Amino acid sequence: MTKSAAKPKSVRSLRKAGSMRRKAGEWMTHTAFLTPSLAGVMLFFFLPLIMIAYNSTMKSALNNEFVGLKNYTDVLNNKAFLLAGRNTLLFSALAVPLAVILALLLALLLNTNLPGRSWFRSIFLNPMMVPVASIVLIWQVVFSFNGTLNSFLGGFGLDKIDWMKSDWSRLVILLLFLWKNLGYNMVLFLSALNNVPAELLDSAKIDGANSVKRFTHVSLVYLSPTIFFVGIMSLINSFKIFREVYLLTGNYPYDALYLLQHFMNNAFRDLDYQKLSSAAIIMCVVMIIIVGTLFLAESRIGKDVEE
C-alpha cells in the first residue's frame, strides 16, 4: 500500500516538476525577450526621469543642496510658465477636438460615393509629406506682415493685419495644425469605417434606423477605439506644434504663441537645469493625468463595445 501509494505520488511529483521546469523555462524566455526593451526603457526613460526629478530638488547645477519643492514653487509662480501652460492647454483643448471631429467628418464624406474621392484622399495626405521647414516657409509667405494674405486684403481696401504678432496668431497656428494633421486622422477614420460590419448597418436599416441613428448607434460605437487613438495622437501632435511655432517666430514669440516647449527650450539654452527639470516634471504629471483620464474613458467605452 505504501509502495503503491508512493508510486503515483512520484509520477505526480514528476509531472509537477516537469510543469515547473516548463513554466520556469517560459518565464526565462519571456524575461530574455523582455530584458532588452526593459533595459532600454529603464536606461533612456526611467534613468533620465530619475535624474530630472533629482535635479529638480537641488539648489543649482553647481550646488547640490536639497531645496525640496522650492524649484517647483518657483516655476509655478513664474508668469512665463503659467502663460506657456495656459497657451498650451488652450491650444490642445481647441486643436484636438477639432482635429478629431473635422477628420471624422471628412472621412464620412470621402466614404460616400463622392466623385474623385481617391484624389481628395491623396490631396489631404499631402501636408504629411511636406517637410516642416517648407511648411513654415509657405506660412511665412502667406501670413507675414507683408505677405500674400495682407496683399490680397489690401486689394479690398482692408488694413494689414500682423497675423503672427497679434491674437490672430492663435488662429493661424490652429489652421496650420489642422491643415497638417487632418489628412492622417482622416485615413485612420476611413480605415475604421471600413471595418464597421456592413450586416449590422443593414439590419439597423431594415429595422428602420435612419442614417443618423445608424451612425450614432452602430458606426460611432465601432469607431470609439479609433477616436481614442486619433485623440491621443492629436494630443501628442498638438504638443509638437512647437516646431512650427519656433521656426515661424523664434524663442520669444508674441505672447499668444508662447508654449511650454518655449519655456523649456529657453531654459535648456540658458543651461538652467533646475527650472527645466521642475517644468518637465510638472508637465509630465499633467500629461499622465490627461492620458490616464483618456485611458479610463476609453476602457469604459471599449467595455461597452465589447459587451
Add this chain to the structure above:
Amino acid sequence: MMHLGTDDKITRKGRLLRPVISIGICIAMAIPMTGCTLGGKKAASDTVPADAPYYAVKELDFYTLAKDESAYIVSMTPCGDQLAVLIQVSSNGGIVPYAATSESISVSNSDLTAETAASDPVDTTGDTTAAAGDSGSTDAADIITSATDTKSIADLGDYSMKYIVLLYDITGTKTAEIDLSKVLGANDSVTSMSVTADGNFVILVQSFDSVTYAASNKLYTFDSSGKMTGDPLTLHFSDSNFYPYQMTTDASGSMYFGGYGTDSGMVVVLDKQGNTQYEVKNSSLNGNLFNVNGVIYADGYSTEGTDNKYFLYPIDAAKENHLGDPIDVSKVLMGSAPFAGKDGLYVNSGSGIYSYDLNTMEKKSVLLWKDTDIDKGVYSYSTPVILSSDVIFLQGSTYSATTSETKLAMLTRQKENPNVGKKILKVAGINISWDTTMQSEVYKFNTTSEDYRIEVVDYAEDFDYTSMKTVEDYLTAYSDMNKKIYMEILAGNGPDIIYGSGDMSFSMYQSKGLLTDLYTFMDKDTSFKKDAYIPSILKLCETDGHLYKFPTSFTIQGFAGAKSVIGDRTGWTVDEFNAMVNSLPSDVMPIANYTQPALLTASLNASMAAFVDVTTGKVNFDSEEFRQLLDLAKTYGTVDNGDINNGDNNVDEWTLVQNGKLALMSSMISDPTSYDQMATLFGEDVSIVGFPSSTKAGPICSANFSFAISSQSPNQDGAWNFVKDFLSEDSQNKMLDSGWGIPVMTSVFEKQIDRAMNPDVNNGGGPIVYKDMYIGGGSEPMSEASAQAYRDLINSLDTLMDSDQEILSIVMEEVPAYFNGQKTDKAVSALIQNRVQTLVNERQ
C-alpha cells in the same frame, strides 16, 4: 489554511523574483547616477604630470645693431642641420648705399670702411652678373663676417638698407654672418630665401631700375658655409608684372616661384638653368608655395555659393593646367598661416604648433605652448622653423612706443620637466591666445611661481570660420563657446580664471553663481591696495556691492560737442537733445554716421535699466520714453541698407566739425590724447556726453578685457595671485606701452596723462603737433586744464555698457517696421513690450 500547490509556489517564486530583478536593475542604473550628479567643484587640483614634455628656451645671439639701425627677419629656413636667417637691416640715415657703380664685390671684410664701400659700390645697372662673373666664385672670407666680429654695417657707410644671412647650428650658436650688401645693389631687395636639395641656399633678389622702374629678378646661390657659388642667375618671366615673393625648389632642382602676375596669382617653374618650364595661372591662387615632402603646393581661395573655401593645389607638370586635384583645407587651415616644414605642413596656433597630414587631415601636436616657458607676448606671430621634433626656432619682436627689437629663440626638448607637480591654473577665454599682454603675464607668472603653472585655454582655438556668414553666426558661435565653458565647469574641468572682453558672457556666469567676489580677495590681501584703482571704475563694475569681474583697461563711448553748443553736461534727455538741435543753424547737422538701428542700440546700451527692471520683472518699452528714443533714432539716424559696407557712405565728421557743420562728433576715447583731440578739433572746451535717454546716462564705459575667478576653482588663492599680478603697476605700465585703453590703476592713469602733457615722440622730444595728422586740428601738448577735465570725465562715469543681446535682438527685429513707416511707434513699442515681457518673466 490554504495549501499552496507547486504551480502556486512557482508563481510565488516568480512574483518574488521579479521585484528582486527590478530592484537589481534599478540599483545597477542608480550606480552610474552617482557619477552623473552635477557638482562642478574639483575635488583636487590638477598638477603637471611627470611625463609632460618640456622645451627649454634659449635666446639666440642676434645681429648687433648700430645706432639708428633696426632689423627684421625676412625669412628663416632650415639649411641642412643649420638654421639660415635672412634679415633686413635698415638705418635711419636714409642715404642710398653704393650710390655709384662698382667694379667688384670682392671686398675683404677687414678692408671694408666707409670710404672703400663708397668708392667700390656694386653695379646697379644690370652688370652685377658680369661683375660677379669677373670675380668668379667669391671667397667666403671676403663676404663673411665672423660671428665674433661685431663690426656693424654702419661702419661701412651710410646705408639705408642691407641684407644679412645669419647661420646657426643645432646648439643655437651663430656660426656665420653673411653680409649680402657686398653682392647686392642699392635698389635690390631680397624677397625670399630657399634651400636646394644639395644643401645650398638661394636668395631671390628683385631690382628696380631707378630710371625706368623696370623690375628684374636674380637668384644668388650660396653653399652651406656661406660661400657664393657661381654667378647670380638673372630670371626672365613672360609676365613682366610678375612679382615673385615665394620660392622653393624640388628634388630635381626645378625652381618654383609664387607671386602675383598681371591678372592673378601665379606660379612659374624654371629649370636649374633658369629656363621656363611652365607657368601656372589661376585667379584663385594666392601665390604662396608649400614644399611638403617634395610635393609643391600652391594655395588659393575660392567662393562656392556663400562659402569661402581654402584649397591647396599640388603643382603637377603632367596636368593640363599644371594643377592637381585641389585639397579642401578650409575647415582646418582657413584663417591660419600654414607653413611647410621638415616633415609636412604646420600651423602655429594659439595653443601650439601642429602638423597636418594632407591625406587624412589628421592633426598632430608638435609642441604645445604650455610645455615651454616662452614669452608669447614676444614670440607670437612668427613662422617657426622646425629643425627636428626636438629643436624649434622662433622669431619674435618687442614693441614699445618708440622702439622695436627683433629676437630669435631656440626651443629644445628636455628629458626632465622642471614643472612637474606644480598645480595647474587654467585661464579660459575666447580668442585670448593672441593677447600678447596676457601671454606676457602668463610667462612672467609661470617663470616665477613655485607652486602654480598657468595654462591658457582658448575656446576659439578650433573656430570654423568657413561656417560664419553673418554677425548672428558669430554671436551664436560665441554663445556656444560660453556654454562649453559652463558645461566643463559643471563637469569639474572648468577654468580657474575667466578672461575676456565682450565675447565672454560674464553676466551668465555671474547669474549661475560661478564667479567669486573679488572684493573678498582684495580685502584679505594686505599687499593689494584697492584704493590704488580708479574709484568710479570699481563702482561701475560692482553688482550689489560685489565685484565679480574687473577690467584691466577701459574705453569711453559717447558724443563730443562744444560746451558753448551743448552745455557743460555728461547726459541728457531726448527733450534736451531736441532742444539743442532746435538751437542749431539749419545747415548744421546734430550727428552723423549713425544708422537708425545703431543709434537706437547705443541709446539702449546706455539706458536699458530704464526699460527693464530685472529685480521686479517690470518692462517699460510701451512708454513715451521709449517712443521718444524710437523717434530720435528715426529722425537723426541714417537708413540702414543692410549692407555690411554701409560705412562706405559715411561722411567725414572731422571736416564737418572743423567747418562748423556738425554739432556732435561720435567719439571713442581710449586715452587722454583722444580726449584732447576733441578739444583741439572743436577749438574750445568740449563736453563728452552720453546718448540721449530718460535717465540722462553719461558716456558709456566699456571694459576692454576683464578677469573673473571661478567659484568652483580649488586654487582660488593661486588664481588671485595671477589676477593680482595682472592688475599690478608693472603690468599696467606694460599695457600702457603696448596696449590700448585707459588703465584702471590711478597712478598709471596719471602717467598716461603725464605722457600726453609731456609727449616725447621718437625720442626726439618736442610737442605733438596734430595739425600734420589726418585729423587736421592742430594741438599743443595736453594742457593742465584739459587734463583736469579728462580726470573729471573719468571720475564722473556712471554708465557701464549693458548690452543685453536677447532684448536687443527683439527690439531690432521689430523697429524696422517703424523706421520704414509700416507700423506706428505705438504698435511697435507695444509689440516689443509684449515679447520682452515674456523674456523677462522667464528669467524671473
